[in-house]
Amino acid sequence: MNKPLHDFFTKDHHRLEGYLVNVIEADNEINVEYYHLFRKGLLRHIKMEEKILFPAAAKVNKELVQKIIPQFRLEHGALTALLVPPPTKAIINAIQFVLNKHDFEEEKDGGLYDICEALTIAQTNTLLQQLIATEEVPLHPPNPAPIALESAIRALQRAGYVYDEICK
Numbered sequence: 001m002n003k004p005l006h007d008f009f010t011k012d013h014h015r016l017e018g019y020l021v022n023v024i025e026a027d028n029e030i031n032v033e034y035y036h037l038f039r040k041g042l043l044r045h046i047k048m049e050e051k052i053l054f055p056a057a058a059k060v061n062k063e064l065v066q067k068i069i070p071q072f073r074l075e076h077g078a079l080t081a082l083l084v085p086p087p088t089k090a091i092i093n094a095i096q097f098v099l100n101k102h103d104f105e106e107e108k109d110g111g112l113y114d115i116c117e118a119l120t121i122a123q124t125n126t127l128l129q130q131l132i133a134t135e136e137v138p139l140h141p142p143n144p145a146p147i148a149l150e151s152a153i154r155a156l157q158r159a160g161y162v163y164d165e166i167c168k
Ligand SMILES: [Fe+2]
Pocket: 046, 049, 072, 076, 102, 106
C-alpha cells in the first residue's frame, strides 16, 4: 500500500536519529552542532504531528483519535521538556530511550501513522503540503536552572518513565 504520510514522518525519524547518534562524542562530550540540529528538528517534527496530523485525523474520527493519542502526547511533552535543560549524556540517553519506543509505536504496522493515514486518505496531498511548509519552532537557549530538569523528570513520570532508569 502506498503510504505517503507514513513515509514522510518515518524519513524524518531517520534524519533525526542520524543527528542524535552523533550528539555524544567519543570522549562523552556533547557535539553542540548535532544537538542543535536534533533539537530544532525534533521540535518541528512534534509540531507537525500535534498541529497537522492529529487534528486532521481527529476531524474524521474524534473518538478513535482521543483513545489512541494520549500516550503519544505525554511522550511529546516529556521529549520537549528534556530539550529544555542543557544537554548531558544522561539526558541524551533518556531522549534516545523514549524516542526508540515512541517512533516504533508510530511507525509499526497498524500503528499511529497507519491509523492517521487511513483516516485522512481523502486529503493526503493537502496534508503533505502543510507538513512540508511547517515552520520551525522558535528556540529558547537551554535553561540551566535545576527546575528545568526537574520538570522534565516529572513529565517523564507522567508518560510512565523513570528518569534514573532510562538515563544510563
Ligand atoms: Fe511523535
